[in-house]
Amino acid sequence: MAVYVYSIAEESHPLRLDDVTGVGEPPSELRTVTAGALCAVVSDAPDDLRPKRRDLNAHQQVQDRLMKDGTVLPLRFGLTAPDDDAVRTALEERGAEYADRLRALKGCAEYHLKVMQDEEALLRQILEASSVARQLNDEIRRGTAGPDAPLALGELVAQEVHARQQALAAGVVEALRPFSREEDSSQPTGSDFLSVSFLVPDDQEELFLATELSLANQMGDEFQFRLNGPLPPYSFV
Structure with missing residues (x-):
């Protein structure tokens, strides 16, 4: 199943996501994919993903929740990957770039x-x-x-x-x-x-x-x- 990607953060981020859910109907459960010092917040991607109000709000609520506890790279609505392995590979291959941007966005x-x-x-x-x-x-x-x-x-x-x-x-x-x-x-x-x-x-x-x-x-x-x-x-x- 395709994977919906919300944000990238440092592995040390608290990632308190118990009170939010992801896109889709019924709402998808959030999880993380980790590679080295970075992690991505993801969920299963619904087959009929479109920019509906419910899903746009869910995407935004995930970003807001994560930003309360630390710096994240908030990805725009609609970004998907084939599976968790593809997300992990992206984190490994572009890890230095993501880490640089996290430092640039810290406290902003x-x-x-x-x-x-x-x-x-x-x-x-x-x-x-x-x-x-x-x-x-x-x-x-x-x-x-x-x-x-x-x-x-x-x-x-x-x-x-x-x-x-x-x-x-x-x-x-x-x-x-x-x-x-x-x-x-x-x-x-x-x-x-x-x-x-x-x-x-x-x-x-x-x-x-x-x-x-x-x-x-x-x-x-x-x-x-x-x-x-x-x-x-x-x-x-």
Whole structure:
């Protein structure tokens, strides 16, 4: 039977798992596979594994339970192996790499930050700052613009939006970087211009949170900061 893999930890981790169960219906029983100084928390994998709420919650509860007692490498939902021997072989072959990451993640949690800006406020700023954009916009509204004016205005605005939001994103990351050990940016979606994860040490958590709140207040109501955490450090495994 295929094996579902949740996390990798040092063999010395307490691994207190009596109060949690694994994925599947009925819930699967958790066990460990050990190789040298490392172990993996696994269970039997259900045949019809899909990202259903019940299984996603079960996966997360295992990570949360393990993180209460020590450092783990939390693997993303859905990782399976053919059997316990395959898991053991992976631990043996990549043991040094896993041990390095465990040391890097020790005493840390992940915080994920997304930031968006009100589009109307941003457009107003661009029109106020750019005489060319303002003139094109006025001509379009009066009906005196040439046929290429809407395209020209759209391209100009898009360039300004990109430049401004790139600068804003860099500024936010730069302000929070001193309180994190690592960062991992992802492609923003929707109206967001920033999507980034920070690996925050426990002793820097208060400063990180205070700085994020201060940034949100300084940038004003036209910006929306959405901070999620503390989380298992999935982005840094």
